[in-house]
Amino acid sequence: MSDKNYKMNASCEKANHVCDKTQYNEASLWEKIKLSIHLLYCKACREYTHNNKKLTKAVKNSEVQCLDCKAKETMKEEFHAELEKQQH
């Protein structure tokens, strides 16, 4: 990202953290206000926020699906049982 050109400081780190939380609706109102004030003068974080929002939207729009952990585990077990059988 092009924020190498800008100086990242502690307040940017905090702002990006709040931005991440916002993507999951976990930021408080006060945090969001502080973030928008920070974004007024910080180009790097503006860019990060922009990309971050885009990513959230993309994931939502794609309706991407995943196996949950349990299903994956059972799949692994069955698969490895079969694998063992084949190697003997």
Add this chain to the structure above:
Amino acid sequence: MPKHQIDPNKWINLYSDYLFNYTISRVSDRDIAQDLVQDTFLAGLKSMKNFKGEASERTWLISILKRKIIDHYRKINSNKGKAEVRMNYNSDTESEGDWLEERVADPFDKTAEDSIQNTELGDAIHNCLSKLPPKQAQIFTMKTIQGYDTEVICNELNITASNLWVIIHRARTSLSECLKENWF
């Protein structure tokens, strides 16, 4: 060109989500999709010696999966013996608008292009996810796609909340970077 190697031990970690997403956008049923993915892995295992290394493992597995999906549709169709014909006569006499237009417009076709795009975007996302370090990909998936709470993930994986957010931040940065090249 170096030949592609085959290593079934890593299959499930590397490809199961990608294959699952590929399947579910085509059969739209989680259980069936899961079975098909499992079948694909087992079939791949059986025909491992036919793997020539010309294509990547994933391409090879996808080609098996495609067959499985076709077989699945064949099977359910032979049970019924016929395809379902959807006819939608508008019995609602109150409806306004052009009589003919209402009958010509196919409501089932409206989202065809959208759903193709969604499928491709889903593939692109899984592609980028597979380039992340596995731990990052796992945590990002749990948090963003499966929507687990922070606490649940922390307990399950034995990490602290701030740890989780750092990982999420890294994952999001590299993901948007990766998607920017191929999608945005």
